[in-house]
Amino acid sequence: MMLRVTWRRVFLGLAGLGLGGLLFVFSGLFNVAATGGHWAVTDWLLHGAMRSSVRTYSLLVEAPPPLDDRALQARGAGHYAEGCAPCHGAPGAPQNPVMQRSTPPPPDFSRDIEDWSPKQLFRIVQHGVRYTGMPGWLAPERHDEIWAMVAFLRLLPELAPEDYRLLADGEMAGRPQGGDGFEAALASCARCHGRDGLGRDGAAFPRLAGLSEAALLSSLRAFAQGDRPGALMQVPVQGMDDAMLQALARHYASQPAAAAPGAPAVAPAVLELGGRIAREGIAAAQVPACLSCHGGAARARNPLWPRLDGQHAAYLETQLGLFRDGQRREPVMRTIGDRLTEAQAKAVAAWFAGQAATP
Ligand code: HEC
Numbered sequence: 089m090m091l092r093v094t095w096r097r098v099f100l101g102l103a104g105l106g107l108g109g110l111l112f113v114f115s116g117l118f119n120v121a122a123t124g125g126h127w128a129v130t131d132w133l134l135h136g137a138m139r140s141s142v143r144t145y146s147l148l149v150e151a152p153p154p155l156d157d158r159a160l161q162a163r164g165a166g167h168y169a170e171g172c173a174p175c176h177g178a179p180g181a182p183q184n185p186v187m188q189r190s191t192p193p194p195p196d197f198s199r200d201i202e203d204w205s206p207k208q209l210f211r212i213v214q215h216g217v218r219y220t221g222m223p224g225w226l227a228p229e230r231h232d233e234i235w236a237m238v239a240f241l242r243l244l245p246e247l248a249p250e251d252y253r254l255l256a257d258g259e260m261a262g263r264p265q266g267g268d269g270f271e272a273a274l275a276s277c278a279r280c281h282g283r284d285g286l287g288r289d290g291a292a293f294p295r296l297a298g299l300s301e302a303a304l305l306s307s308l309r310a311f312a313q314g315d316r317p318g319a320l321m322q323v324p325v326q327g328m329d330d331a332m333l334q335a336l337a338r339h340y341a342s343q344p345a346a347a348a349p350g351a352p353a354v355a356p357a358v359l360e361l362g363g364r365i366a367r368e369g370i371a372a373a374q375v376p377a378c379l380s381c382h383g384g385a386a387r388a389r390n391p392l393w394p395r396l397d398g399q400h401a402a403y404l405e406t407q408l409g410l411f412r413d414g415q416r417r418e419p420v421m422r423t424i425g426d427r428l429t430e431a432q433a434k435a436v437a438a439w440f441a442g443q444a445a446t447p
Pocket residue numbers: 134135138168171172173175176187192193194195201202209212213217220221222223237
């Protein structure tokens with residue numbers, strides 16, 4: 089006897105299969121233990137799906153900035169040591185053995201890293217990988233931070249252990265880390281900012297020395313409360329209480345400022361435009377003079393207005409971009425960021441970086 093295929097039978101058959109599957113899962117016979125690892129077929133399916141998804145969605149990613157930039161690599165490395173190495177390992181620092189036992193285990197980058205393009209790496213780092221424990225970026229809109237991580241990941245396979253430590257830990261390389269109390273906290277900040285607050289590797293980290301205690305504390309609180317998105321700073325301050333933030337702000341405020349880093353190589357006309365915006369603002373666009381708040385006399389009146397002179401141009405420009413797109417939300421600067429064009433922001437940032445002490 090031949091069984092005739094009808095829609096009704098197909099439907100009943102599928103429903104039966106689904107019901108059987110559900111029964112199997114909820115009967116408790118389906119084995120969720122991670123100890124056996126995935127079956128080869130599950131592994132192939134999951135990783136295959138991941139590869140295809142990454143390939144497709146990476147088509148939407150913007151063009152990368154130049155990635156062979158030491159400042160970018162250092163910024164990525166500083167975060168990698170804290171946020172990624174426990175799972176993925178690093179040169180001279182093998183994976184945490186507990187993580188090796190998760191399913192699937194995080195790939196061990198201390199040995200090798202698969203050949204992903206920069207845009208594909210961006211996609212993986214920004215969104216993570218579902219069903220695997222690979223987390224997405226804490227501040228997914230901070231493309232500048234994610235590119236810094238991509239720049240570092242591209243360099244990682246070539247790094248000798250000593251070079252890795254230097255890039256990740258700066259002056260704290262090779263020194264014991266961890267523990268509680270002020271000294272341990274300061275040591276964790278010093279990996280990126282140095283104990284003197286002057287940073288390292290060019291413009292990798294903003295200068296903290298020379299900023300007022302009030303401005304430093306206001307920034308630290310904004311990171312700790314999630315008001316100022318940025319994985320690189322949110323991770324180090326998470327779990328610190330306000331007394332510790334105050335102590336750290338006090339430490340960095342007491343460090344002497346250094347000579348200005350100098351304006352980046354831009355045309356004289358650009359610097360001139362930047363100086364004019366700082367002194368006079370842009371009347372037509374209703375942009376006030378920056379120095380009316382960021383100049384020395386104004387800062388003496390209100391220590392919450394941060395100094396910009398002596399800061400790296402790249403940092404200032406990035407922050408103006410964050411005000412423009414609403415990631416930093418302080419209302420006055422949010423409006424000013426919105427009214428400055430990218431070219432004007434670049435010019436005024438370059439001008440401030442070349443100033444020793446503004447009037
Ligand atoms: C809790 C552990 C964990 C942490 C923390 C973690 N990852 Fe992963 N990561 C994984 C796992 C598991 C996979 C495997 C995903 C897969 O096989 O599809 C993975 C995959 C990746 C991949 C794809 C590699 C490949 O060859 O398939 C990259 C790139 C990556 N992680 C980068 C990072 C970066 C950068 C960080 C830090 C910001 C990070 N990961 C933090 C667990 C982690």
